[in-house]
Amino acid sequence: MNFPILSSLILLPTVGALFLFFTKDKEGNNSTAKYVALFTTIVNFLISIYLWISFDQTTSNFQFVEDRTWIEGFINYKVGVDGISILFIILTTFITPLCIISVNNSVKNRLRDFLIAILIMESFMIGVFCALDLVVFYLFFEAGLIPMFLIIGIWGGPKRVYSAFKFFLYTLLGSVLMLVAIISIYWIAGTTDVAQLYELGIDSKYQNLLWLAFFSSFAVKTPMWPVHTWLPDAHVEAPTAGSVLLAAILLKMAGYGFIRFSLGLFPVASEVFTPLIYTLSVIAIIFTSFIALMQEDMKKLIAYSSVAHMGFVTLGIFTLQQQGIEGSIIQMISHGLVSAALFLCVGIVYDRMHSRMINSYGGIVTIIPKYSILFMLFTLAALGLPGTSGFIGEFLILMGAFKDNFLVAVIASLGVILGAAYMLWLYKRVVFGKLVNEDLKKMFDLNRSEYLILSCLAVPTLFFGFYPDPLINTIEVSVTDLINMHHTNIASK
């Protein structure tokens, strides 16, 4: 057996967290703790890059598989990656160090504990994307609630307790039904190993109920309309780094779950419930875009825009077309970069002015030009301007949707226009116009670390906007095989 590279990816942040746990917690600026955390996450990022380089793009089989007996005769600890999951792992390891750099200003107290929570969170998130056993997946999926609950609750804003509880209980409620489904799958099929389940298939008479149970969990996590209400609350109250993790990675777990489990395990049911997903996605796209237009709070606006963007993702996945699914994956990666950047942009002005209200800003373009340029870039990426990664994703999704269902695609395209409306209007109100407040003149432009973070996010956003081939090549074979498998399954039923 080769070096267990995936397990080390999962374990390394936890080891870093343990190390931090035994260092002394200094009050104020605890730079040692920060460097330890940063070092751990950067090493993890490099390992994941190595993983990507040595990844074989010509096969859809799971690679780097580790399979160990965990509970005798019941569950194996099995991890592995294919073209679909590897990008999410890289996204996770890429975003986490940026989060750690960004804590400088936003987290004032108990920095060490915050970093421990972030590192443990990273372990769980990578675990979710690697897991090839349903129980292992569930374990990581649920365990992530603990650090996120603490991140929102301890370091959050004034209404943090309410938001943390809402986040925790909503997600838990969704997930317990998935647990019932997972155990039922074990009794129906005799295994919880994903690769084996792909081959065996699940009897179609059970599929609808099982699909709904998984759906209840993923719909809350995505979040889909009408169970999206926890997201704006959680985003608004969470500290910047928490919002970034939440938007960039946590929401992707559900999209990934839809592709890996809902499509892969329950092909017949996926076909049956496509209209449901279409309806909910279209409502999410149009309805939450309108809500976003009305928001006064910048973070809330971006949170609602996340719901709309994830609406595109679920729409794309269930078109069951090559373009649709590829578009969804690219849209998720792109949204991971762009929403992270947007939350950081809001965090940057919030650190200076302590307000997230749109009307307390205006005319800051002359005061902080560098910030305004980068903010512009991410605004345009969020609305899907050609040349940014957002465009590739949305375009492919809509292409897939037009192939499958013309009406849905037309309505969803309207969402693109609305997206442009609320993002540009937000930018206009915050950056352009008259100077509304004399205090704004005291704002200073990006400092070094902020500049670094935003550029790190800007480069891939632009790069993949012009040249998405690395992403598409990685996922292509896996997606093709997934769709072929889907069609053979449907045909045989």
Next chain:
Amino acid sequence: MENLNLVLPEIFISLSIMFLLVLGVFKKNSSKITFNLSLFAILITGIITINETFSVSRETLFNESVVIDTMSSLMKIITLIGGFLVLVISSSYLKIFKIYNIEYPVLILSSILGMMVMISSNDLIVFYMGLELQSLALYVLATYNRDQLKSSEAGLKYFVLSALSSGLLLYGCSLVYGFSGSTNFDIISNQLNSNEYVLTFGIVFILVGLAFKISAVPFHMWAPDVYEGSPTTVTLFFTMVPKIAALTVFIRFLYVPFLNLIDQWQMIIIFLSIASMVFGAVAAIGQTNIKRLIAYSSIGHIGYTLAGLATASNEGIQSSIIYISIYVVMNLALFSCLLMLRRKDQYYEDIEDLSGLSKNHPLLSLCMLVILFSLAGIPPLAGFFAKFYVFKAVLEQSMFFLAIVGLLSTVVAAFYYLRIIKIIYFDKEKDKYDTDHSLWLKFSLTVSTILILLYFIFPSQLIEVVSRINII
């Protein structure tokens, strides 16, 4: 001649009790030595139990009225470990209340003896004898802090209600005896058939009596008051040890004499289980006293244990035993935390007293965080696996309703555990608590927390031991 080695643990522990009583009478100021000797006695009993009985797969003694099998040995060992740990972490608490007397260890030993007899019983009379022995000791223990009104009230309440339930139990036993003509479980099992409707009454009476002992809804009324009023260390004992014995007896009753009547009792157990899970989760939300809250949460946990029993399968029984073992560890850890909330010789037991604990006592708070998330059943902590095994067994029998209700009530229960975490981590801090705790208290907290936290690395070991239990 019977092989008396098999009951050597019981013989040894009864001799120790008598010796300690005599010692206490004749020697003045002997509390400390009695405590140490009784710890030693439990230790020796544990070693004898492991040595003499652990390899026995099934043997009966005294006209088949006592049975020694894997389940009895395992449950006895858990009982002894529980009793030992309660005793070691009690001393500092008792000293502060000036009730550090010889009676305490002797009473604990007697109740342990009663439980061991219960666990091994294969006969109605032996079972009842053990039950009463442990109950009598527990009545006195509940009132042990006799200068406090609440403690006396707790003892009295427990006595009156428990006597009532014993009466019901005895009535049930006499009905069963009347229909089967024997008090022996194996013979009853062969004699009974489900056509006798009055027999159902007998079963129901016995189940009611047992449900009372494990405080399953709707026979739980005594638990919150008794748990709140009793001295904290006694509450710890109440929440752990008697439940193990009562659960064992529950398993034996259901699966030896009444196995053929499964249609009669399965619905009752399912009802008890669902009612306990839901009620335990909902009623705990409004509590302000930690001990009362633990009482309601223990009602909920008993509901999950019963869910395993309701499946009528070996997997179900095994999952219940795993559940109760993990629950014992979590409870021990939680009470160790509770016993650390002491400031100037006064113990604090309101939830509000935990406010902002994480600022002054980060390690203690971290332990509580782990324990509470584990009690709420969040992976990857031990409490999740406990629930996982139970629901695995439940779903194997396609009891979807039970599983879904159970899992939904974990979400409700998560709310009140989260509320405590919120108070510890998100609220304003109060004064510091004393930190000069006894070594044993720190030891039990550390070990149990580590067990909870790292259980997921080695989940197979416990299953391996428990999977040797095959009752059906």
